[in-house]
Each structure stands twice: as structure tokens, then as C-alpha cells.
Amino acid sequence: MLPIFILFFLLAVAFSAVTTIPFSVSFLVVSAVIFKKSWVFFAALAIGLLLDLVNIRPLGYTSLAFTIFVFLIRLYERKFETQTFAFVFIATFLGSLIYLLLFSYNQAFMQSFVNAVIGILLFKFLWLKLGLRSEII
Amino acid sequence: MKRKENFFPIFFVVAFLCIIILILSLSGNLKFLSSFLEKGTSAVQGITFHVFRSLPFISEDSKIKDLRDENLNLLSKIVDAEKLKRENQALSDQFQTSYPPSYKLLKADVIGAPGFVPGVSQPLNLILNKGSKDNLKVGLAVVVKNNLVGTIVSVSENLAKVNTINNPSSSFTSKAENGAEGIVKGGASLTLSNVLLSENVKVSEIVLTYGDVDFNGIGIPADLVVGKIISVERNPSDLFQKAKLESFVDFGKLSTVFVYINTK
Numbered sequence: 422m423l424p425i426f427i428l429f430f431l432l433a434v435a436f437s438a439v440t441t442i443p444f445s446v447s448f449l450v451v452s453a454v455i456f457k458k459s460w461v462f463f464a465a466l467a468i469g470l471l472l473d474l475v476n477i478r479p480l481g482y483t484s485l486a487f488t489i490f491v492f493l494i495r496l497y498e499r500k501f502e503t504q505t506f507a508f509v510f511i512a513t514f515l516g517s518l519i520y521l522l523l524f525s526y527n528q529a530f531m532q533s534f535v536n537a538v539i540g541i542l543l544f545k546f547l548w549l550k551l552g553l554r555s556e557i558i
Numbered sequence: 559m560k561r562k563e564n565f566f567p568i569f570f571v572v573a574f575l576c577i578i579i580l581i582l583s584l585s586g587n588l589k590f591l592s593s594f595l596e597k598g599t600s601a602v603q604g605i606t607f608h609v610f611r612s613l614p615f616i617s618e619d620s621k622i623k624d625l626r627d628e629n630l631n632l633l634s635k636i637v638d639a640e641k642l643k644r645e646n647q648a649l650s651d652q653f654q655t656s657y658p659p660s661y662k663l664l665k666a667d668v669i670g671a672p673g674f675v676p677g678v679s680q681p682l683n684l685i686l687n688k689g690s691k692d693n694l695k696v697g698l699a700v701v702v703k704n705n706l707v708g709t710i711v712s713v714s715e716n717l718a719k720v721n722t723i724n725n726p727s728s729s730f731t732s733k734a735e736n737g738a739e740g741i742v743k744g745g746a747s748l749t750l751s752n753v754l755l756s757e758n759v760k761v762s763e764i765v766l767t768y769g770d771v772d773f774n775g776i777g778i779p780a781d782l783v784v785g786k787i788i789s790v791e792r793n794p795s796d797l798f799q800k801a802k803l804e805s806f807v808d809f810g811k812l813s814t815v816f817v818y819i820n821t822k
Contacts, residue, residue, distance in 0.1 A: 434599050435606035438670035438685070439677075459568040466572050470579070474599045475670070475685070477712045477719045480588055481580030488576055492569045527682060527726065528674050 446516040447540035513540030593715035604669035630703045663816040682725040689716040697776040706782040731768035748803035775820025
């Protein structure tokens with residue numbers, strides 16, 4: 422999995438040069454939903470720091486927002502099933518919307534919708550790639 | 559059934575780390591670290607930006623680019639001629655003239671211009687490869703030729719973020735060619751608002767910056783081109799009239815800009 426994450430970190434930096442769609446949010450939602458592991462918190466910290474660096478924001482600001490977001494997803498999964506398309510879509514949409522509004526980006530609704538669709542595609546891709554059937558890994 | 563993992567301790571550790579990093583960053587104690595890391599991230603950003611810009615469906619036709627450059631050059635000449643005319647008028651009227659302030663232009667490369675749909679949406683921010691170590695400060699004007707691109711809104715050691723004039727948070731004083739003053743605001747379209755009804759604002763008129771530089775030389779210098787008036791909205795019952803503008807600059811196609819630095 423490590424090469425995938427290094428690749429994703431590079432992509433997170435790279436895409437921030439050309440688009441404002443927060444791909445990191447969909448990645449964090451899908452990671453939290455599929456893997457259900459604590460390293461997702463560290464991924465949130467690292468991605469947040471990278472985004473703060475490239476967007477010239479105080480370091481730790483985005484990381485804190487992402488960490489709380491992952492925490493909320495993990496809390497939700499204690500009571501409800503999260504490995505569904507509906508959950509991934511709604512969580513990515515709301516997470517993206519809050520992120521975009523928090524950092525004053527424009528066309529927040531449209532961008533969140535596009536990101537939610539990307540989230541579903543990523544979820545489906547990883548689900549098939551990893552051959553998942555139930556709560557494993 | 560798989561036992562549920564207790565993630566609370568990890569969450570508190572990571573959240574605590576984030577808060578510590580945030581406090582250190584806000585107090586300026588992480589400058590050395592962010593400066594070091596920025597070098598790597600800005601390189602990746604720059605490479606991506608230039609690779610993306612060179613894609614065939616994104617890059618501009620060279621003929622169109624040449625015409626656009628020529629247009630900007632001609633506009634610069636018109637504005638310079640107008641400026642000379644006004645200075646000449648001032649000299650002949652008062653036998654004195656104000657010397658233009660001593661400005662230096664610092665070249666900066668654009669390494670990021672994020673928009674919703676890359677290559678289609680106009681970016682509202684630009685990331686430049688120059689920062690506080692190059693004397694860039696928040697509030698300095700960014701231009702291409704003598705067209706206003708925007709102002710710097712945040713600066714780090716190696717990078718600077720520019721709010722383009724079409725950014726909804728952008729607002730500055732301007733004047734039309736005939737002297738009508740107003741405020742240019744960004745948004746879905748550039749708007750010149752708060753223009754007195756008595757002023758005669760016409761379509762195709764060029765709008766210039768009014769000049770808003772503080773004692774430290776930070777701000778937007780006068781007579782930079784903002785854009786051209788494309789429509790005028792005048793309602794006799796209103797106090798003010800407003801006009802829609804079109805900038806001559808294609809913010810999505812910029813690769814190099816210049817920052818006005820006052821050397822006084």
C-alpha cells in the first residue's frame with residue numbers, strides 16, 4: 422500500500438496546482454471507509470500539511486480539519502454501515518463542501534458534487550482491486 | 559466478527575499534534591521547516607503546472623497568443639500616451655509635475671493557477687515562485703505588461719499567493735478614461751460600481767486603477783489597466799450607475815507575472 426500512498430501524496434500536491442477540487446477529501450473518506458485503520462488519521466495529518474504548504478496557509482490548519490473529519494466518519498461507522506455508495510457519496514460531498522466553504526473557494530456545490538462522484542469511483546475501484554467482500558483488512 | 563479498533567487515543571494524539579503544529583506555525587517558529595518543505599512541494603507544483611499547460615488541448619494557439627501579446631502591447635502604449643498627455647497638461651497648467659514613484663518590477667513565475675475545471679475555469683488565485691525572501695509583501699500589486707492581475711494576499715518564505723482581480727474578495731478604486739471614479743469588484747464578472755449617475759461612462763472605455771498606495775509603498779499604483787467596459791447599467795432612480803468590465807488578461811494562461819515593489 423505504501424507506494425500507492427506516496428503516489429497519492431505527490432498527486433495531492435500536483436493537482437493543487439491546476440484544480441481546486443479537493444481530491445484529498447475523497448481519498449480520506451474512501452480510506453477511512455475501506456480500511457478502518459488508525460493510520461488514516463496520520464494520512465489526514467500528512468495530506469493536510471501538504472495542502473497547507475502549497476496553499477500558503479498556517480501549517481496544521483487543514484490537518485486539524487481533516488483529522489476531525491476522519492474522526493466523525495469513524496464515529497459513524499460504530500453505529501451504522503459505512504461501506505456503501507450512499508455513505509461515500511454523502512460523506513465526500515459534505516466533507517468537500519465544508520472544506521471549500523471553510524477556505525472560501527467558489528462553486529463549492531458543483532465541486533463537491535464532482536468530488537463525491539470521484540469518491541464513488543475510487544471506492545468502487547479499490548473495492549474491486551482489493552477484492553473486498555466484508556469488513557476485512 | 560472482527561473486533562472494533564479503539565481509535566480514540568490515536569485521534570487525540572494526531573489532533574494534539576495538529577494543534578501544536580498550528581500554534582508553532584502561527585507564532586512563526588516553523589518557518590525554517592516550511593521553507594525547507596516548500597522547496598520540494600513548489601518544484602512538484604511547478605512541474606505539474608507547466609506539464610499541464612503544455613497539453614495540446616490546454617495550450618494556447620501560438621497565433622492567438624501573439625495577437626493577445628500584441629493587443630496588450632498596444633494597450634500599454636495607449637495608456638502611456640494618455641499618462642504623458644496628462645503629465646504634460648499638469649506641467650503646462652502648474653509648471654510642475656509629480657515624478658513617478660520609483661518602482662521596481664520583480665519577475666515571478668506562476669507555479670499554480672487552480673480553478674474548478676483546469677484549463678477552462680478562470681483561476682481566482684495564482685501561486686508565485688517568489689516569497690518574503692524576495693521582498694514580497696501582502697498587498698503588493700501584480701501586473702503583466704501594465705495590466706493589473708491582482709494583489710498578493712499571503713506570503714511565505716518561497717511562495718506568494720495572489721488574488722486575481724476577478725476574485726470575489728477583490729475590490730479597489732478605479733477610474734474610467736474620462737475620469738469617472740468607481741470601485742472595481744471581482745465576482746462572476748468584473749464590475750465597476752459606485753459611479754455617480756452624472757458621470758458619462760461609455761462602452762469600450764478603458765478602466766484604469768485610481769492608485770491606492772500607502773506610505774510604505776504597498777498597494778495598487780495608479781494608471782494600471784483593469785479592463786474594458788462591455789456594458790453600462792444606468793437606472794435614473796439610483797444614486798449610482800455600474801458597468802461590467804472585461805479584463806484583457808487571460809488569468810488561466812499566465813505563466814510569468816511582475817510584482818510592483820516600491821524601492822523608495
